[in-house]
Amino acid sequence: MGTLTLAVPTGRLFDDALGYLRRAALVHTLPDERSLLVDAGGGLRLLISKPVDIPTFVEQGAADAGIVGKDVLLELERDVYELVDLGFGACRGVVALPAGSAATLWQPGRMLRIATKYPRIAARYFAGQGRPVEIVHLHGSVELAPRVGLADGILDVVMTGRTLRDNLLEEVAEVFRSTARLVVNRVSLRTRQDRLRPLMRALQAGVAR
Amino acid sequence: MRVRGTQSTRWQRVPEGYRDLVPPEAAWRAELAGRLRQVCARWGYREVSTPTLEFLDTFQHGAGPGIQDQLIKIVDGADLLALRPEMTVPIARLAATRLLPEAGGPLRLSYVAPVFRVQEPGRGRMREFTQAGVELLGVAGADGDAEVIALAVACLAELGASDVVVHVGHLGFLAEVLADLPPSQQEEVRARLYRRDYVGVAEVAGGAAGRLLRALPEWHGPGALEKARALAASSAGRAALDELAEVVELLEAYGAAGAVEVDLGIVRDFSYYTGVVFEALGPRAPVPVLGGGRYDGLLARFGADCPASGFALGLEVVMSLVPAPPQARTDVVVLVDRASRTRAAALAAGLRRAGRRVVTAPGASGPQARALAVREGAAVLAWWDGEDLWVEDVATGRRERGTARWLAGTLAARAAEAGAPWGH
Numbered sequence: 305m306g307t308l309t310l311a312v313p314t315g316r317l318f319d320d321a322l323g324y325l326r327r328a329a330l331v332h333t334l335p336d337e338r339s340l341l342v343d344a345g346g347g348l349r350l351l352i353s354k355p356v357d358i359p360t361f362v363e364q365g366a367a368d369a370g371i372v373g374k375d376v377l378l379e380l381e382r383d384v385y386e387l388v389d390l391g392f393g394a395c396r397g398v399v400a401l402p403a404g405s406a407a408t409l410w411q412p413g414r415m416l417r418i419a420t421k422y423p424r425i426a427a428r429y430f431a432g433q434g435r436p437v438e439i440v441h442l443h444g445s446v447e448l449a450p451r452v453g454l455a456d457g458i459l460d461v462v463m464t465g466r467t468l469r470d471n472l473l474e475e476v477a478e479v480f481r482s483t484a485r486l487v488v489n490r491v492s493l494r495t496r497q498d499r500l501r502p503l504m505r506a507l508q509a510g511v512a513r
Numbered sequence: 514m515r516v517r518g519t520q521s522t523r524w525q526r527v528p529e530g531y532r533d534l535v536p537p538e539a540a541w542r543a544e545l546a547g548r549l550r551q552v553c554a555r556w557g558y559r560e561v562s563t564p565t566l567e568f569l570d571t572f573q574h575g576a577g578p579g580i581q582d583q584l585i586k587i588v589d590g591a592d593l594l595a596l597r598p599e600m601t602v603p604i605a606r607l608a609a610t611r612l613l614p615e616a617g618g619p620l621r622l623s624y625v626a627p628v629f630r631v632q633e634p635g636r637g638r639m640r641e642f643t644q645a646g647v648e649l650l651g652v653a654g655a656d657g658d659a660e661v662i663a664l665a666v667a668c669l670a671e672l673g674a675s676d677v678v679v680h681v682g683h684l685g686f687l688a689e690v691l692a693d694l695p696p697s698q699q700e701e702v703r704a705r706l707y708r709r710d711y712v713g714v715a716e717v718a719g720g721a722a723g724r725l726l727r728a729l730p731e732w733h734g735p736g737a738l739e740k741a742r743a744l745a746a747s748s749a750g751r752a753a754l755d756e757l758a759e760v761v762e763l764l765e766a767y768g769a770a771g772a773v774e775v776d777l778g779i780v781r782d783f784s785y786y787t788g789v790v791f792e793a794l795g796p797r798a799p800v801p802v803l804g805g806g807r808y809d810g811l812l813a814r815f816g817a818d819c820p821a822s823g824f825a826l827g828l829e830v831v832m833s834l835v836p837a838p839p840q841a842r843t844d845v846v847v848l849v850d851r852a853s854r855t856r857a858a859a860l861a862a863g864l865r866r867a868g869r870r871v872v873t874a875p876g877a878s879g880p881q882a883r884a885l886a887v888r889e890g891a892a893v894l895a896w897w898d899g900e901d902l903w904v905e906d907v908a909t910g911r912r913e914r915g916t917a918r919w920l921a922g923t924l925a926a927r928a929a930e931a932g933a934p935w936g937h
Binding site for chain 1: 708730734794
C-alpha cells in the first residue's frame with residue numbers, strides 16, 4: 305500500500321494544522337517545525353515546507369496531499385484538487401493605503417504602486433477593477449513599503465487588522481477571503497484513494513466539529 | 514580531442530523549457546515512437562504530418578479563445594502564426610479540408626510530433642514535448658470510443674507501462690448535472706470544475722446538484738456507474754451513462770477491461786470535448802500519461818460535420834516511467850591507419866551491407882580502440898596488417914588471423930546468438 309505523504313506548511317498555519325491532524329487522530333506526536341520529513345505512524349509521512357512550495361510538491365506528486373492557505377492557491381494557480389475547506393487559518397486579502405489618503409489615492413483611473421507578496425492576485429484584481437497599477441513584489445514586511453516610499457499602498461492578508469493600524473494603514477477594499485484547504489495530487493486522488501479517503505473523511509469530520 | 518567545458522554564455526545554452534536528447538535518450542524515444550507506430554498501423558491508423566506552425570486563427574477557431582495564453586506566437590511577415598500546442602486541431606483542419614471530402618468512410622489517422630506550450634518558468638514543465646496519438650474520424654458513439662480506448666490500452670501495454678489505468682468518464686453526465694443549476698451559476702461552476710476547485714464548486718452550487726458535483730472526485734471504480742444511474746434524473750444524463758456502459762462492455766470484449774476504470778470525475782478542459790473522455794493515470798507519473806475523448810463538434814468548425822474521437826500520449830512522460838533497456842551494441846570496431854584506410858573502409862562497408870553495426874577508429878592506437886570497443890559494447894576488434902586481417906576478442910584478448918568473409922560469418926553468428934536488440 306505504501307506511505308502517504310502529506311505536506312504541512314510552516315509558519316502561520318503550522319500549529320493549527322498539526323493540532324487539527326492530532327484531533328483527527330492522524331498524528332500522535334507533534335513534530336518540530338524545523339524537521340523536514342517526519343514519519344507520523346500509520347503509514348502517514350509529513351513533509352514540512354514553506355507554504356508557498358506546497359502546491360508545487362503536490363502538483364508534481366512529491367506529496368500526495370497538502371494543507372495550504374487559499375491565498376497561496378489563488379496566487380500560484382497550480383493544477384491540484386482542492387477538496388476540503390479546513391476552516392482554520394482564516395484571513396482576508398485586502399488593499400490598504402496610508403490612513404487618510406484614500407480620498408486622493410483610491411480614485412478610478414489613478415495609477416497606484418502596490419507592494420505585495422501576491423503579484424498575480426494583485427494583477428488580476430486591479431485588471432478586473434480597471435484600475436491602473438504598478439506591482440512591487442516583496443517576500444515579507446510588505447506593510448513597511450508605504451512608510452518608506454516604496455509604494456503607495458499594499459495588498460496583503462490581514463487577520464485582526466492590527467498590523468495595518470500599527471503601520472497607519474487603512475483598508476480600502478477586500479480582495480479575497482482565505483482559510484486552510486486540503487489539496488490533493490490529481491493522480492494520487494485516483495491511485496491512492498484507499499489511503500486518501502480515510503484522511504479526507506477524518507479531515508471533513510474535523511471541519512464538522 | 515579537447516573540450517573546454519562551461520556553459521556560461523547564452524550561445525552555449527538552450528532556452529528554459531527546451532532540452533537536448535543525447536544518444537541513449539534520443540534512441541529510446543525513437544524506439545518508443547516506433548513501437549507506437551507499429552501498434553497504430555496494426556489497427557489501421559495511417560500517419561500524418563502537419564506543419565509545426567499554423568495560423569493563430571486556426572487554433573483559436575478550433576479550441577476557442579482560451580487557448581491564446583498557451584500559444585507560443587511568431588510574427589512572420591504580415592502573419593501571426595503559432596507553434597502547435599497539440600495535434601487534434603491541425604488534424605481536424607487537414608481532415609475537414611482535404612481528406613474527408615474524398616474519404617467516403619471513416620478515417621483513422623495517427624501522429625508523432627513535437628508540440629509547444631507556454632509554461633510558467635520554474636514549474637518543471639517543458640515548453641516542447643512529444644505527443645503521439647490517434648484520431649478516429651467518422652465513427653460515432655460507443656463503437657468509436659471503445660476502439661480508441663482499446664487502442665490506447667494496447668499502446669500502453671506495448672510501451673511497458675503496465676501499472677497505468679485508463680480512467681473513463683462522460684461529459685454528458687456532467688452537463689446534465691450542470692443543467693440542473695440556475696443558468697447564472699453554470700459558467701462559474703464549470704470554470705471551478707476545470708480548476709479542480711471543489712471547495713469553490715460547493716460554495717457556488719447548492720442543493721442536490723452541488724452535493725453531487727462536490728462528490729465527483731470520488732465517483733470512480735466498481736459501482737460508480739450504478740451509483741450515478743440511480744441519481745441521473747434526465748434522459749440525457751441516462752443516455753450518457755448508457756453509452757459509458759456500452760463502452761465498458763465493448764472494452765471487455767476487446768480484452769482491455771483490466772486496464773480501464775469508470776471515473777465520472779474526469780473533467781477535460783479543452784472546449785471541444787463532447788462525450789466520453791479519458792485519462793491514463795499511473796502511480797509513478799504525476800501527470801496523466803495520455804488523455805483524450807470524443808469531440809463531435811470540432812470537425813464542423815472546419816467545414817466537415819463528422820463525429821470524432823482520439824487521444825494524445827506524452828512520450829517524455831512514458832520515458833520517465835519506463836526504464837530504457839541497455840542500448841544496442843556495436844558489433845565490431847575496425848581500426849584504421851594510414852596504410853590500411855581503403856581496406857578498412859571496404860571491410861566496414863561490406864559488414865554494414867551484411868547488417869552489422871560497425872564503428873571505425875581512424876588513427877586510434879590499440880588501447881584507444883579497445884576503450885572505444887568497451888564504450889560501444891563491441892565484443893570484437895579488427896584491423897588490417899598488410900595483407901592480413903586480424904581479429905581480437907575484446908574480453909579475452911585472444912587474436913586470430915582470418916578473412917573478411919570469415920569475420921562476417923563470425924559476427925553474424927554472434928548477432929544471432931545475442932538475439933535482436935531494440936534500436937533502429
